[in-house]
Amino acid sequence: MNSMFDGVVIDPGHGGVDSGARGKDILEKEYNLLISKYMYDRFRELGIPVYITRDSDITLNPSDRVNKVLSSFGNDPNVVVISNHLNAGKGDGAEVIYALRNSSRLANDILNNIGNAGQNTRRIYQRRLPSDPTKDYYFMLRDTGKTEPLIVEYGFIDNDDDLRFLKDNYKQLAEAVIKAVLEYKNIPYTDPGTTISDTYKVMKGDTLYGIANKLDTTVDELKKINNLTSNSLSIGQILNVPVKTIDTGETELYQVKRGDTLYSIANKYGITLKELKAINNLENDNLAIGQLLNVPSGLSLVSSYVVSPGDTLYSIAKKFDTTVDNLKKANNLTNNMLSVGQKLIIPLVEDTTYVVSAGDTLYSIARKFNTTVDELRRLNNLTNDVLSIGQILILK
Ligand SMILES: [Zn+2]
Numbered sequence: 001m002n003s004m005f006d007g008v009v010i011d012p013g014h015g016g017v018d019s020g021a022r023g024k025d026i027l028e029k030e031y032n033l034l035i036s037k038y039m040y041d042r043f044r045e046l047g048i049p050v051y052i053t054r055d056s057d058i059t060l061n062p063s064d065r066v067n068k069v070l071s072s073f074g075n076d077p078n079v080v081v082i083s084n085h086l087n088a089g090k091g092d093g094a095e096v097i098y099a100l101r102n103s104s105r106l107a108n109d110i111l112n113n114i115g116n117a118g119q120n121t122r123r124i125y126q127r128r129l130p131s132d133p134t135k136d137y138y139f140m141l142r143d144t145g146k147t148e149p150l151i152v153e154y155g156f157i158d159n160d161d162d163l164r165f166l167k168d169n170y171k172q173l174a175e176a177v178i179k180a181v182l183e184y185k186n187i188p189y190t191d192p193g194t195t196i197s198d199t200y201k202v203m204k205g206d207t208l209y210g211i212a213n214k215l216d217t218t219v220d221e222l223k224k225i226n227n228l229t230s231n232s233l234s235i236g237q238i239l240n241v242p243v244k245t246i247d248t249g250e251t252e253l254y255q256v257k258r259g260d261t262l263y264s265i266a267n268k269y270g271i272t273l274k275e276l277k278a279i280n281n282l283e284n285d286n287l288a289i290g291q292l293l294n295v296p297s298g299l300s301l302v303s304s305y306v307v308s309p310g311d312t313l314y315s316i317a318k319k320f321d322t323t324v325d326n327l328k329k330a331n332n333l334t335n336n337m338l339s340v341g342q343k344l345i346i347p348l349v350e351d352t353t354y355v356v357s358a359g360d361t362l363y364s365i366a367r368k369f370n371t372t373v374d375e376l377r378r379l380n381n382l383t384n385d386v387l388s389i390g391q392i393l394i395l396k
Contacts, residue, residue, distance in 0.1 A: 005048075007072065009069050009081040011083040013028065014085075021086055024163070033054070036084050041281065042178050042192060062143070079148065091156050100134075106150060201239075207231070207233070208233060215241050255290060258289055259383060266306060271296060305320065307341060312336070330345045330346070
């Protein structure tokens with residue numbers, strides 16, 4: 001590790017009784033936690049010492065928060081603190097606030113990278129305490145000793161365009177910050193899904209090209225993660241080797257509603273309970289209404305199905321308007337046996353789902369698609385007739 005870098009503290013702003021800013025259907029504390037947990041995992045993947053001030057929806061008062069920051073890697077200028085927030089009020093775009101004791105360089109790099117990720121950018125700035133202008137206005141900057149803290153406001157929660165961008169691109173925004181921190185500290189950055197978790201000892205006759213081929217990577221990737229400026233190698237040299245991790249694919253956000261369980265959400269998106277927990281780093285089955293979860297994006301909704309108790313190939317085929325033979329073929333099944341939790345690929349068919357829009361009722365949808373309210377309730381495990389805009393209903 002670079003000697004001028006002790007580690008990163010990630011601080012998801014607000015939490016618990018303090019929701020932060022409010023948008024139409026989202027609380028700032030939830031978004032902050034989501035982007036922070038992603039960031040935390042990525043720093044770990046990159047081999048950077050990292051600490052997070054909260055990893056669940058708990059209340060932290062300012063002194064708790066500051067104590068956590070100062071006790072993580074010490075009261076040291078080589079500790080970077082990223083406090084994640086969303087703005088509210090009139091405006092759009094991202095802002096970065098940096099401490100009076102620090103230069104503007106990292107704040108600038110972060111804002112530039114956020115801009116490159118496609119988000120509007122407003123400004124970087126410092127703010128002074130009116131009662132004592134030698135001090136920072138924000139406690140996260142004022143009371144965090146000698147560390148290098150930054151408050152990153154990713155956009156305005158009450159601006160529809162910003163909110164849409166934030167929901168679709170929070171991982172890219174997190175990557176923008178991560179990249180800036182690594183550039184600032186001269187540490188090589190690698191794309192998500194690549195971890196440096198293995199090494200290779202150069203043997204006689206090895207070339208970068210040969211090693212790259214053998215290890216299923218590229219010469220560029222090897223040079224990047226090993227800080228190599230030329231292609232020459234020496235026998236016995238130890239190279240870092242990238243290891244690809246499992247790609248969870250494109251995800252979008254799902255907001256937990258009353259009555260949801262992890263199991264029902266996993267089912268809805270055609271993934272297993274285990275997969276849902278893994279992509280959200282959940283250690284238990286607790287859910288809170290309004291909580292944001294990563295779920296596979298749109299397409300996989302109709303392309304896979306997780307077997308529930310009582311399912312048969314026949315019932316599933318019927319549900320998805322396909323045949324037992326098609327299901328068996330798509331899943332390479334040699335017999336009709338299913339096990340609960342098994343994931344099946346559902347051959348795509350048209351018009352099996354419907355996205356609820358304003359004014360829809362179960363009755364109007366049933367009429368439109370020539371089915372019944374009861375059938376819709378059954379297929380979608382609905383316990384009442386309340387629909388929300390954007391909700392996806394299985395029709396057949
Ligand atoms: Zn905030």
